[in-house]
Amino acid sequence: MDFGLFDTWNALYAGGTVPWDSAYSGGELLESEAYTKNFEQVDAVEEMGWDYIWLGGGHFSRQASMDPQVLMLAAVIAARTKRIKIGSSIHRPLMKLAKEELSERALPHERYAFDNLMLDDPFQTAEQVSIVDQVSQGRFIYGAGARSRGSDERR
Structure with a gap:
């Protein structure tokens, strides 16, 4: 049996509470x-001998997590660990089809960014995954999934 930890890279707030806590007062x-x-x-997971660490990812969710760049975090973890396998669960690249606009679901002040700036080039994604795989000496497991356009960009 293998053991792993799914980590959403938790945010930490002054006072020790988080926005979804009833005790949160800012x-x-x-x-x-x-x-x-x-x-x-x-x-600690590496030292305890666990087998995997899985990284979630999301944009604009300062309330819950701080992991918008899963591949970057995976590279840092690979450099500081020796044994544990590192997985992206799930890297959700934002890509659009030719002539597709993403702004219909974005807030007005976000439209330019979502139509022009926030796109992941498939070639660059492949390069980044390859670098993480090399830095980790084959310990990286790439997982990609569909992006929910109704959540991340509205936060």
Whole structure:
């Protein structure tokens, strides 16, 4: 039997509460501390002998997670670990078909970005996956999935 951890790269707020807690009364997002805690969790999983760490991903979700760049996090984890397998679960590249506009579902002030800037080139995605695979010495497992256009870009 294999053991793994699915990690959404949890955000950390001043006061120790998070926005979905009933005790939350506002608080500053502690980005540096959150990344430190999440990397400590990765180190613990490696030290305990677990087999996998799976990284979720999402954009604009400062409330819950801080993992918009799953491939970048996977590369950092690969560089700081020796044994554990690292999986993207799920990398959701934003790609559009020719002449397709994404702005119909985006908020007005986001339209330019979603129609012009936030696209993942399939070739660059393949290059990035290849680099993570090399840095991890074959320990990377790439998982891609469909993007829900009704959630990420509206946050």
